[in-house]
Amino acid sequence: MWRSQKQSIAVGVLSETESQSPKMVFKYRTEKKRALDKFKQALPVKPIKRRSVLKSYLTESKSPTAKHIIRQMATPTDDVAASVLKNVKEMLTEIKFKRSKERRMETNAILSSVSGEHLSVKTSKTKVAERLGLSVKALSRGQRLRTKLLTLPKSCWEHTQRKGRSDGVTNEQKSTIYSFWTSPEILRPTGNKKDVKRHRIGPKTYLSNCIQILEMTQTEAYICFKTQHPNMSISQRIFEKAVLRKAC
Structure with missing residues (x-):
């Protein structure tokens, strides 16, 4: 008894809302869901075709919900x-x-x-x-x-590029230091052909050179270098970093 009364009340409210909004089509949620299921099954399977059909269907409606859905759809x-x-x-x-x-x-x-x-x-x-x-x-x-x-x-x-230091070593200074380290007064070879060092410079790429011996300490070499090049301002630590890796 109460269910029939509730349905009659719902129908009365629905008739009032229909007069206010004539676009109301479904009386109950079940009818709306069944219609939506049929509509989803009738859509194409491919996303591109499905998107075009939905877009053409929604553009005919001027409701705020349809406009919101169109804004959420991805465009090319x-x-x-x-x-x-x-x-x-x-x-x-x-x-x-x-x-x-x-x-x-x-x-x-x-x-x-x-x-x-x-x-x-x-x-x-x-x-x-x-x-x-x-x-x-x-x-x-x-x-x-x-x-x-x-x-x-x-x-x-x-x-x-990253800004270089004002007191950094220039390329000319590097070549001068390299020439000094390679002079025979500073380095000499060991004389053994097996004394070879390999340095990895890349993937499966190595650089080989013979081992050489220092004739003096690095401090003595730095003092000698400063004597020969008094105008070049360079610290001993940077000078020692430039020593050849093949030296021992």
Whole structure:
């Protein structure tokens, strides 16, 4: 008895709402679910065709729900953007843990290219950082570098290099130190053909050279070098680092 009364009340409320909203089609949820199941089964199996059918079906409706669903559907432009973002993430994952100067330049160049004015909002930076597997701090550093490059009178790739020290050793000084270490007054070969050292310079790549003996201590060699080149300011530690690896 109470069920029939409840249904009659529901029908009365439904008739009132139908007069207010004439787009109401289904009386009960069960009818709506059955209709949705039939509609889903009638859709194509392939995602592209399924997407096009749904889009053409939803564009006819002017309801807010349909517009919200259309905004959530991925367009071909979104697919292209996702592919580009995936390629950038793969490249950054490959080079961001390598500590060479060239890899650092490549990382800075990529970060400065993907960090622009459109990522000024903190929420956008966080989402992009999560997609790229980076920190928000790295994106901010790339944005600062991009701004600095664009405001320079001469923007160039070499600006992304790390700034060298003012007291660093130049290439001319390195060649002078190398020539000094290779002089016969400092080094001499052992005379044994088996005294050979191998140094790994790459994957399955080695450099072999004969072992040589120092004729004096490294301190004496440094004093002799300073006597011959008094105008060259270089510390003994840096001078000793430049000693040949084949010496012993």
